[in-house]
Amino acid sequence: xxxxxxxxxxxxxxxxxxxxxxxxxxxxxxxxxxxxxxxxxxxxxxxxxxxxxxxxxxxxxxxxxxxxxxxxxxxxxxxxxxxxxxxxxxxxxxxxxxxxxxxxxxxxxxxxxxxxxxxxxxxxxxxxxxxxxxxxxxxxxxxxxxxxxxxxxxxxxxxxxxxxxxxxxxxxxxxxxxxxxxxxxxxxxxxxxxxxxxxxxxxxxxxxxxxxxxxxxxxxxxxxxxxxxxxxxxxxxxxxxxxxxxxxxxxxxxxxxxxxxxxxxxxxxxxxxxxxxxxx
Amino acid sequence: xxxxxxxxxxxxxxxxxxxxxxxxxxxxxxxxxxxxxxxxxxxxxxxxxxxxxxxxxxxxxxxxxxxxxxxxxxxxxxxxxxxxxxxxxxxxxxxxxxxxxxxxxxxxxxxxxxxxxxxxxxxxxxxxxxxxxxxxxxxxxxxxxxxxxxxxxxxx
Numbered sequence: 001x002x003x004x005x006x007x008x009x010x011x012x013x014x015x016x017x018x019x020x021x022x023x024x025x026x027x028x029x030x031x032x033x034x035x036x037x038x039x040x041x042x043x044x045x046x047x048x049x050x051x052x053x054x055x056x057x058x059x060x061x062x063x064x065x066x067x068x069x070x071x072x073x074x075x076x077x078x079x080x081x082x083x084x085x086x087x088x089x090x091x092x093x094x095x096x097x098x099x100x101x102x103x104x105x106x107x108x109x110x111x112x113x114x115x116x117x118x119x120x121x122x123x124x125x126x127x128x129x130x131x132x133x134x135x136x137x138x139x140x141x142x143x144x145x146x147x148x149x150x151x152x153x154x155x156x157x158x159x160x161x162x163x164x165x166x167x168x169x170x171x172x173x174x175x176x177x178x179x180x181x182x183x184x185x186x187x188x189x190x191x192x193x194x195x196x197x198x199x200x201x202x203x204x205x206x207x208x209x210x211x212x213x214x215x216x217x218x219x220x221x222x223x224x225x226x227x228x229x230x231x232x233x234x235x236x237x238x239x240x241x242x243x244x245x246x247x248x249x250x251x252x253x254x255x256x257x258x259x260x261x262x263x264x265x266x267x268x269x270x271x272x273x274x275x276x277x278x279x280x
Numbered sequence: 281x282x283x284x285x286x287x288x289x290x291x292x293x294x295x296x297x298x299x300x301x302x303x304x305x306x307x308x309x310x311x312x313x314x315x316x317x318x319x320x321x322x323x324x325x326x327x328x329x330x331x332x333x334x335x336x337x338x339x340x341x342x343x344x345x346x347x348x349x350x351x352x353x354x355x356x357x358x359x360x361x362x363x364x365x366x367x368x369x370x371x372x373x374x375x376x377x378x379x380x381x382x383x384x385x386x387x388x389x390x391x392x393x394x395x396x397x398x399x400x401x402x403x404x405x406x407x408x409x410x411x412x413x414x415x416x417x418x419x420x421x422x423x424x425x426x427x428x429x430x431x432x433x434x435x436x
Contacts, residue, residue, distance in 0.1 A: 160286030195286035
């Protein structure tokens with residue numbers, strides 16, 4: 001099973017947009033794909049894909065209830081089908097208090113003498129293990145918010161591999177270094193090996209820049225098959241119309257733009273590469 | 281951090297599949313030890329004297345008309361207990377003024393401690409007050425006894 005978390009330390013680098021495009025590509029390659037939106041912000045995958053889930057109904061079952069061991073039904077009931085061939089477990093406002101809720105659940109587990117079995121950073125993996133997800137899907141992608149915290153830790157623990165969109169600036173490269181420290185700490189904490197399937201420089205300008213950043217990332221030892229050029233009008237259009245980049249180009253562009261087709265092709269190549277790397 | 285994919289997060293379930301569908305969890309040794317509920321002096325301190333025969337008669341009385349079920353799903357019906365979903369102790373609560381005599385104010389801290397000892401976890405005074413009030417609404421007779429002791433008399 002191909003499992004990964006899309007993560008970047010900086011927000012606004014096109015993480016969810018690239019994530020949505022990758023998910024669609026995996027599905028187009030004939031794979032059964034499930035995405036889990038762990039981002040509590042409104043600008044999340046759930047919004048981008050226009051999934052009408054009851055995110056502010058605290059009585060409705062949602063992923064957080066499962067993480068704190070208070071589900072209202074089977075996890076499978078939380079799965080929505082998207083228009084793009086893959087499935088999604090949507091975001092919910094309860095994710096805003098995830099840290100607090102996990103702490104209280106931990107406290108309660110401790111009080112009941114079950115504290116040793118409750119790992120607040122490994123809850124998502126446990127919940128998935130107890131569901132049919134590992135048997136029914138070929139690909140699992142988790143989209144956490146762009147901050148270190150229990151959302152990220154649960155995502156990484158459940159997937160153990162990362163795809164990292166990187167801003168092609170000095171700051172962006174710094175964030176890769178910061179991520180290395182974070183992942184090292186996490187590896188120790190989770191006692192699991194965490195891998196990087198790909199770094200994706202996103203939003204770069206001229207061809208020479210692309211080459212420079214790709215070289216720098218590869219020199220650090222990360223796979224980086226493609227760099228995405230600056231495509232703000234395409235990515236903003238996706239958010240306006242609430243759809244994936246491929247759908248946006250197909251349905252909302254009156255004429256074909258070669259550079260946008262090129263971007264879609266690159267993302268598809270990236271998806272293929274990720275699928276291949278995971279099989280090695 | 282290594283390049284390529286990390287370890288298999290669902291290795292456990294794969295292994296189980298290989299074992300001819302044996303559905304047992306990897307490590308669910310049953311912990312048969314019941315949750316601790318006995319504390320040395322917690323109950324005794326919170327209890328009041330001389331209420332020996334009261335409980336039986338007050339249980340007969342239906343109190344549903346006086347206080348209904350709390351609006352939030354509870355631990356017993358697989359909902360999320362209220363304490364988990366609220367952000368702070370004042371959430372969803374109206375403030376009401378309570379006038380209390382000194383002896384009650386003095387006893388209150390000890391009462392909260394005793395309840396906390398029983399629960400085995402810290403609990404706020406605000407929560408204990410509301411729980412105590414709710415408990416009293418299920419024990420109307422006991423409340424009546426106290427009021428009578430204070431001098432309230434039937435006019436019959």
